[in-house]
Amino acid sequence: MSVIGQSTSPDLAGDSSPEHVVDPVVRRSGVDRIFRGVASGSGILTFILMGLIGGFLLLKGYDALKVAGWGFLTDSEWAPDQGGKFGIAAILPFTVQIAVVALFIAVPVALSTALFITEYAPRKLRRVLTAMIDLLAAVPSLIYGLWGLFYLQPRLITLSKWMADHMGWVPFFHVDDQYGTSLGIFPSSTFVSGVIVSLMVIPICTAVMREVFSQAPPGEREGAMALGGTRWGVVRDVILPFGRGGIIGGSMLGLGRALGETIAVTLIISPAFTAKWSILDQGSNSIAALIALKFSESSTFGISALMAAGLALFIITLLVNAAASTVVSKSRSGASTEI
Amino acid sequence: MTSTDTTSSNTTTMSSDISLLDPGHKAAGLTATNVACWFGTKKVLEGVNLDMAPGQVTALIGPSGCGKSTFLRTLNRMHELVPSATLAGEILIDGVDIYRGAIPVTDVRRRIGMVFQKPNPFPAMTVAENVLAGLKLSGLKTTRSERDDLIESCLSKAGLWNEVKNRLGDPGRALSGGQQQRLCIARSLAVSPQVLLMDEPCSALDPTSTRRIEQTISEISETITVVIVTHNMQQAQRVSHRCAFFLAAENEPGRIIEEGPTKDIFTNPRDSRTNDYVNGRFG
Ligand SMILES: Nc1ncnc2c1ncn2[C@@H]1O[C@H](COP(=O)(O)OP(=O)(O)OP(=O)(O)O)[C@@H](O)[C@H]1O
């Protein structure tokens, strides 16, 4: 009995024992082999590059890490050049806080914008909006930073004060100030920089989500319409389940950018080295901003410490992306009904 | 057939209790008057008049590209989803215009269901959820026992119940092509349409599945008006009461050449082109 072609799952193949299972032989043509070589070469290159970056950061940061020991994770202050302690116990939480604020705003906005563009906008408007989003995604973050600094920051202060006054019972919005909630304590906060970072994250998230939504299988879409589905019904039962991977992927891309955003944060914050829950008042920080601010004035050892901080950022980003890709691989974006 | 008694009567009979959601449900008639269709500036259908009487099965036949699918899609307002598609003429369901009348478009599509040529179940939903998808999509609330009854009765009517009753929790994509198509039929029946449009529903199916679906059509046609596009002449003769022959001359829009009782179209056609087509001489 020949079992070629039905051998992929031996336990389902009934009476055929595993010895009968055939390993399909694939003969590749010359062109195919070359293409395969090039493609897998580039794939491997990505791994090598990541290894090189991680290795480089580890090597450069090693001196500082040796001195700081576990204190690198538990110390808040940053004084490597003064012979003092240094660690990421404050700047890492600040970094994450800014990124979370940014995503908290960016993801809902991006999601609804992408849905509006693909599902609700008239055809002409759709084309215009798509082009504009792509354009916004290409604007350098410095521009957002400058605009945020001069236009948005003064306006966000009032909002910050309102939130502190009326929503102070939320731990994040609680402001502890001896002078009460005077406007002067709000400009350089986690919140303001998070909002400005969200502006540069929104176009990227939107572009990714829009692209995925627009690829939702037309057959399923029409199937849902033909059952009397409302637009929202189609979005909920066809577009969102299909686009789940894209939503997560787009958000993670945004998170990566938010975690690493340098210029906008550097322009806005006044550096702080004590972790806190509240996001509205003066003082924040981020690893990227720290590196940008300190790099030119640091000794060799100071730079080693900055490299170690960079390594921490690198690892966080990798972890976030690994977590995201496991979620994405469990969803079905890109797969449609096959006959 | 008023099944207002929704307490679990638990009957597995194949009788018509699709009236679950709409006790006054009965087959509706469709009338197309002088329908013309365009894609952009290209006119693909012209002067189509067709009466699809309640409770009858109407077959649309004709060579490829003559506009059968296009016509079918005008009947439940799917045509307008195609960018640049336009149409003229009038389509009435029980005398009410579906384009200009007071019926919301979602209701039009729920009352006039559609089964597509390529099976398109919702792959992420389970088999059971697929059957109930139409209710969810149009926001209809049902009780647990109503849902269970509906799942069983619709899957039975589509001839799929015995194959899937033990795997109602499997995703829709795990079924074979023929099973998927029957799942799509079950899904359409669950919203108790008054008309069911079928676009070559059996073209991807094996003879057994095909026969099952034909049987389903005969069973549902008492309560649901059926309009079916088919390339299979035997199928048209087996399932339909009336038959319309579409033809598009080269570079001209398609029109109905001849329409009448199926028996007449196949045994005694008035037009020689109909005669040629049904006897397999062109197309
Ligand atoms: N989306 C579209 N855009 C432009 N032209 C279209 C579109 N859909 C169909 N047509 C054209 O309309 C005409 C009728 O197509 P239709 O699909 O209705 O034919 P059909 O009778 O269903 O053919 P078949 O038996 O092959 O399914 C064809 O000439 C086709 O090229």
Ligand SMILES: [Mg+2]
């Ligand atoms: Mg067709």
